[in-house]
Amino acid sequence: MPNQTQQLTAVFSALADPTRRAVLARLSAGPCATSELSRRFPMALPSFTQHLGVLEASGLVTSRKVGRVRTYTLAPKKLQAAETWLAARRTEWASRLDQLDSYLTTLRKERS
Amino acid sequence: MNVPYVPDPSLDLVMERIVDVPPDLVWLAWTSPAHLRQWFCPRPWTTAECDVDLRPGGMFRTVLAGPAGERHEHLACYLEVVPGARLVWTTLLEPGFRPSPRQDTSGVPHFTAIITIEPHGAGTKYRAVAMHRSPDGRATHDTMGFHDGWGAAFAQLVELAPGWQAR
Numbered sequence: 001m002p003n004q005t006q007q008l009t010a011v012f013s014a015l016a017d018p019t020r021r022a023v024l025a026r027l028s029a030g031p032c033a034t035s036e037l038s039r040r041f042p043m044a045l046p047s048f049t050q051h052l053g054v055l056e057a058s059g060l061v062t063s064r065k066v067g068r069v070r071t072y073t074l075a076p077k078k079l080q081a082a083e084t085w086l087a088a089r090r091t092e093w094a095s096r097l098d099q100l101d102s103y104l105t106t107l108r109k110e111r112s
Numbered sequence: 113m114n115v116p117y118v119p120d121p122s123l124d125l126v127m128e129r130i131v132d133v134p135p136d137l138v139w140l141a142w143t144s145p146a147h148l149r150q151w152f153c154p155r156p157w158t159t160a161e162c163d164v165d166l167r168p169g170g171m172f173r174t175v176l177a178g179p180a181g182e183r184h185e186h187l188a189c190y191l192e193v194v195p196g197a198r199l200v201w202t203t204l205l206e207p208g209f210r211p212s213p214r215q216d217t218s219g220v221p222h223f224t225a226i227i228t229i230e231p232h233g234a235g236t237k238y239r240a241v242a243m244h245r246s247p248d249g250r251a252t253h254d255t256m257g258f259h260d261g262w263g264a265a266f267a268q269l270v271e272l273a274p275g276w277q278a279r
Contacts, residue, residue, distance in 0.1 A: 012122060012123065015120075015122035015123075016122065016123075021121075021122075082122055086122070086123070086125070086244075089125055089221070089223075089242065089244065090125050092220075093127060093240065094127070095155070096151070096152065096153075096154050097127055097129055097240060099151040099152075099154070099155065100141060100151045100152075101129060101131055102151075103141065103147070103150050103151040104131050104133045104137060104138065104141055105131075105132070105133070107133065107137055107141070107147075108132070108133045108137065111137075
């Protein structure tokens with residue numbers, strides 16, 4: 001189980017960067033080769049490759065090399081773990097605010 | 113320096129509501145212990161105790177009581193108090209701005225909440241932002257596998273992702 005926590009932490013650090021989120025967004029449309037991906041981002045190739053490395057280490061994407069072309073693919077399972085975590089927080093806040101809104105309505109009725 | 117709020121869709125929740133009550137009543141509901149006790153805790157849990165010292169550095173403490181007799185204390189520190197308009201607190205600090213020694217707040221991951229309140233017609237629009245630290249510790253395990261939801265956070269990511277255009 002501690003291993004699972006470490007994995008989730010890696011997913012969240014990977015998601016914390018806007019370039020990496022943009023790469024994920026692109027990959028959600030389908031697999032993409034390094035050269036095509038890097039064309040979309042105005043930064044030096046080594047920095048961009050580093051971002052891809054972080055994404056792959058987190059498990060959010062996988063890559064396969066065929067000949068000289070490396071292709072990246074989204075691995076939705078890891079993203080789902082992060083989503084599940086936030087969904088639980090969202091449920092809690094939504095129910096809290098629902099209760100506030102109905103309480104406020106009661107208060108207003110009492111005061112009028 | 114006033115740092116603008118930049119949402120992180122993988123860690124933040126942003127909720128906006130419009131209610132048909134005046135802003136001063138909404139402010140009161142967020143800041144008076146007697147009112148907070150009525151609604152703050154998601155049911156079936158209830159708010160057994162509530163202490164509010166409404167000033168930056170002041171205490172925001174709740175004790176939540178569970179249906180099986182559990183008692184969870186949540187200790188937080190107010191950071192910003194602008195009456196009728198803006199309330200900010202965090203569980204990462206204890207009252208008096210002392211860094212919290214705890215890994216989480218009774219099983220719930222640490223968070224900072226920003227409540228903004230503004231008039232909206234005859235009613236009020238309020239926004240609640242909960243910013244989380246990336247999850248760690250036991251709390252993560254408790255919630256993993258609890259929900260099959262897939263898509264909401266990802267849709268947000270895609271929507272907010274800068275730097276690329278669909279071809």
